Amino acid sequence: MSLLVVGSVAFDALETPFGKVERTVGGAATYFSVAASFFTHVSLVGVVGDDFTAEDAAVFKGRRIDISGLERAQGKTFFWAGRYGIDPNDRVTLATELNVFSTFRPQIPERFRKSKHIFLANIDPTLQRSVLKQIDGQPHIVGLDTMNYWIESTPAELREILRHTDVLMINDSETRMLANEHNLLRAAREIFKLGPTTLVIKRGEHGALLVHKDWVFAVPALPLEEVHDPTGAGDSFGGGFMGYLASVPRLTDAALRRAMVYGSVMGSFAVEQFGVDGIKSLTRERIDDRYAEFRRLTHFD
Ligand code: AMP
Numbered sequence: 001m002s003l004l005v006v007g008s009v010a011f012d013a014l015e016t017p018f019g020k021v022e023r024t025v026g027g028a029a030t031y032f033s034v035a036a037s038f039f040t041h042v043s044l045v046g047v048v049g050d051d052f053t054a055e056d057a058a059v060f061k062g063r064r065i066d067i068s069g070l071e072r073a074q075g076k077t078f079f080w081a082g083r084y085g086i087d088p089n090d091r092v093t094l095a096t097e098l099n100v101f102s103t104f105r106p107q108i109p110e111r112f113r114k115s116k117h118i119f120l121a122n123i124d125p126t127l128q129r130s131v132l133k134q135i136d137g138q139p140h141i142v143g144l145d146t147m148n149y150w151i152e153s154t155p156a157e158l159r160e161i162l163r164h165t166d167v168l169m170i171n172d173s174e175t176r177m178l179a180n181e182h183n184l185l186r187a188a189r190e191i192f193k194l195g196p197t198t199l200v201i202k203r204g205e206h207g208a209l210l211v212h213k214d215w216v217f218a219v220p221a222l223p224l225e226e227v228h229d230p231t232g233a234g235d236s237f238g239g240g241f242m243g244y245l246a247s248v249p250r251l252t253d254a255a256l257r258r259a260m261v262y263g264s265v266m267g268s269f270a271v272e273q274f275g276v277d278g279i280k281s282l283t284r285e286r287i288d289d290r291y292a293e294f295r296r297l298t299h300f301d
Contacts, residue, residue, distance in 0.1 A: 002041035002066070003246040005032050006106050006131045007121025007145075007235075009046040009070065011056075013081035013095070014274060018228040024275035025056050027078065028121035028145065031232035034279050035239025035266040036119075037063040038287055040246040043112045045069035045131070047104045049077040059276055069109050073100040088230040088271065089204045108134040116140040117246040119238060120165075122147050125157040132164050141251060143167040143242050144196075145234070151177050159194055168196040169238050175201050185211060198256065200241065200263075202234045208267075210260050215253065219260045222268040222294060229274045233267040236279055240266030240287075265290045 007029030014021050033042040041064045048056075048070060060067045081095040106127055113136045120128040122145045132142065144165040150158050151174060158178075162168065168191060172184060179187035188199045188211035201209040205227075207220040241263035248255045265287055272278045 002043050002112075002115060003036055003117040003119065003242055004043045004045065004108070004112050004115035005029050005036070005119045005121060005239075005242075006045040006108075006128070007032065007119075007123055008078050008080075008101065009044075009048050009052075010078040010080050011051075012231060012275065013079070014229055014231055015081075015083040015094075016229050016274075017084070017086050019274060021274055025059050026080065026232060026275055028232075028235040028238075030059065031235035031270065031276060031279070032119060032121055032239040032242075033065050034059065034063065034276055035236040035270070036243030036246070037065050037239075038266075038282060038284055039240070039243030039262070040064065040117075042066065042243070043069060043109075043115065045071075045106050045108060045112065047071040047073050047078075047100050049073060049075045049100045052077045059280060069107075069112060071104075071107070073103070075100045082231060084230060088227055091230070106131050106134075117242060119143045119145075119242045120161070121145050121235065121238070122150075125150055125154055125161045128161045129157070129164070132161070141166050141242075141245060143169055143238065145169050145238060146174065146178075148174060148177060162191075163195040165196045167198045167200060167242075169200040169202060169234075169241070171202045171204070171234065175199065184209065185216070200260070202237055202267075204230065204233070208237065208260060208264055210256060212253070212256070217257050217260055219264045219294065220298065221264065222290070222297065224268060224272060227271045229278075230271050231274075232276065232279075233270045236270035237263040237267035240264075261291055261294050262287070264294060 008027035010027035012026035076099040079097040179190035
């Protein structure tokens with residue numbers, strides 16, 4: 001079983017109170033696939049420019065990540081620059097240069113078209129829709145991320161892809177904006193009318209909330225002494241969540257709850273170091289140790 005992800009592979013420039021990097025390999029699909037590869041095989045579809053070297057691609061090497069769907073186009077790789085204040089939720093985007101991403105039309109290689117587990121990372125909803133149109137048969141689970149920009153500028157296109165989405169994974173402000181409702185539970189009810197059966201609300205240092213039609217489940221963020229760079233926490237969460245679900249035979253409520261914890265585990269590792277450094281050298285053993293830490297953190301009689 002393998003998990004298909006379509007999304008950005010980027011060069012990021014990052015600035016936090018703990019340091020600065022001028023150029024590191026990032027992008028939603030990068031964080032997602034590295035995190036998910038600890039649980040399952042990942043098929044990555046995206047685009048990079050001719051400035052993306054073999055050394056840059058090394059982050060995908062030696063893992064269960066098939067990058068044969070990572071297109072190489074003429075021009076520069078997508079570039080994103082962000083700065084954080086002492087409050088990790090306080091992020092300022094300094095630059096978004098689409099470069100080769102502006103003409104990207106995802107082509108799903110033939111061998112990935114029967115994928116049963118699919119994650120559409122934050123890109124233009126029209127492209128997300130075009131990915132699903134190339135899939136043969138009915139996927140078991142389609143997860144989707146989006147952002148304020150698409151909610152505001154392409155609402156009709158976003159609604160169209162939401163009709164084909166099972167799990168929507170967004171943050172709290174995006175939830176409120178999409179539903180036009182401040183209360184998160186009521187917002188979830190509005191979102192269910194658009195298609196998804198499950199809403200995962202990523203709340204940064206406040207943890208994550210899963211709202212399902214008949215039940216709600218919450219996981220706190222692990223209290224950490226070292227939070228150096230929040231970049232990619234949401235996508236690493238997504239990789240842990242979807243990767244775990246792709247690795248189990250059935251999509252039960254219990255599996256969804258465990259996926260929430262694995263997502264939180266991967267998000268917690270991501271923020272401890274800059275860029276993908278926090279997740280790239282992990283082992284399944286360290287992941288499971290931290291999973292146990294979450295159990296101790298939340299257990300009471
Ligand atoms: P996260 O911190 O999980 O929200 O994701 C951060 C990653 O998203 C960074 O590595 C960026 O390269 C990437 N990113 C930022 N803006 C966009 C965008 N507009 N489209 C696609 N990816 C983006």
